[in-house]
Amino acid sequence: MNSRWRKFLAFATAAFMCVSASTALALSLRITSSYTQRKVSSGKFPIHSACMMPPQGHLTKIGVKGAEGMTKESEAWAEALEALVESRLETYGIAIYSSANPLSSGASDDEIRKVISQVQEKFVALSPLMNKKPGRIAKSAYTLGDQVGMLPCSENSDILIFVQGVGQVLTGGRAAMTLVVGGPAEAADVFITMADAKTGEILGLIKTYPGAGFLDNAELEFGQRLDCPLSNMNIGSARKNDRACEN
Amino acid sequence: MFRNLSSISIFVIVGFLEAQQPSPPPQSAPIDIHVSEGPGAAFQFTKVDDNLRAESDAVDAQYEGRGLVLHDPDLQAFIDSTGNRVLGDRPAPEKVTYRFLVLRDPMVNAFALPNGSVYITTGLLALLENEAQLAGVLGHETAHIYERHPYIENRSIRKKTVASEIIAAATVWVPGGYGSWLAATAAANVSSLLLVESVYGYSRELESQADQDGLAAMTVAGYNPHAMAAAFELLDQDRTLEYEPQPAFYHDHPQLTKRREEALAFADAHTPASARVGAKMDYVTAVAPAIVSNINTDLESRRPRTAVARATRLVDAFPGVPEYQVLLGDSYRALGAKTTVPTPDELTPEGEAMQRRKVLKMSEQEEQKALLKIPESQAMLKENHAKAEKAFLAAIESNPQYALAYRELGFLYQDEFRFADAALNYKHYLQLVADTSLDRLRITRRLAEVEKLQAALQH
16 A cells, blocks of 8 residues: 555545534534523423414525425424424313413404414514524523413413424435535424413523424424423423433 | 527517506607517426426415415506516417516516416515506516526526526525525515525526616507616615615615616616606506515515515505504514614625624614614604604594504503503404404503503602
């Protein structure tokens, strides 16, 4: 083996190690985190019911030749995420309402849709700041305003829940390429935000980052990750419980 | 090349509707303008193209499902009539069904999907001044469809190794980037990556082609192309009103200057004698529902300066409409301690950096709190509150039964710690509003709160 070849091998190995280490580090940093307003974490604001706002999901398929949108799949994924959150909350004894349900308000679908849309707009406008500085949730820094009280579900619910997900999936070819030369990995960001259903104050945020296979194995990749933050938030029967956070 | 292959010549014998506004010196001779019909049969669909078209259909459904499409019969009729006029009798390309839709979105923008859906945002409709400007925008967007730009650009992107990075720039798939993605969606309400190019602009070459084709199409349809040059100027003036982390194509400054120059050159050479512009008042009347929707969206999206500008326009046009007076009052109330237009300091690079920090690091309430440390801003708050009160009272004067005016006046008085006045107006609102109103409970809660605060004050 001549010296040039050895140098090349050493360089290639070093480059591979760098790529692997940085990928591993990046993945390891993507741990579930949660932020809770003090009155919730202290138990002064008990949560027994929740109103689900329309979920938002966004998936991208990355192939060897580039990326493609997955609009239909995104909608289905968003609904799946919402269903998982709902079932998790129901496990803890939380009563679930839909924001689109008129309940006893007598309001028309159009009226409700308009209010939902207003609340969503406010939420989307607030989200960048909230996600950038989530620590300030504890100090009641963010609010959607009391217009959330216009939602019919607001009367029966303690909190509103917003579920948002952004994910990328790889085609077989791209996944193989990633293994060899590095590149994008299959992963997602899923954020769950809770707001006071009467005042609009943001009460909690859970950020979780499901990894590869998040579409096929949503419960394992996402659902189970919610237990610890939900128990930290004293939601329903999910009282503070170290065991929930062991895994 | 596609253009050369398939463009057709349409000789325009000037004979359209009379001009309603003064135009630059017109030319008297008939004008030979080429309006492209795109590559036509020369464009061969691939599987990738079909996927993109299917994706466009899904995006249409998503927008509709999320309530982002504004439905107003009169507004729709106006947009359709202008759009169809621009399309003329050119046949629609294969696999295209033209539809003109209004998107509830504060971003000043318009874009076209490859399936023929042309979206114009309420933000752009609220800014434009006349029908000819709208025709210019629709001409530009329909040109993208005729020329198959979404397909061409999509193929081009897929060939580039940087494709995923381009897409990532839109979704901001980087650590901590989710916030930026939301910022983009907040501005554009765009959830599908295929739209990134169409929303933020195609390559310069394709955009320039669409500009030229759009100008030709509007001129052939009888509109004055000078209006498009004026629209570019208007867009350029408007772009500094609010801080935008990611300006859309219609707010891209260097491009706008160049596009205006090109439009002027075209218009100077091709304006027919009786080219139509359309009266400003007719336009505001037609697009008023879009302006109203946009003011509400601006208020939810932390864009109070735009809200004030648009509401002022509505009130100037229709001073006796209480709904518009209330929107103006709401806009001044939301403006708080800010000025109605950016101060010269805000327009400097340092000022822009400061704006960026405010938007990205401070909530609306924190921004107002910080502003109120400055005496000038305190005076501005008083001035804006006085204007808001005046607008609400004008609405009540126009129609004493208009419930919303009392509610908003109540909000204003509550902000000013005038709890007794707030309570009075909340009570008035509750008397006037229907029992099924979604706001009844919220205002009842507010009323209880202000009465409690008033009682505490008296003690």
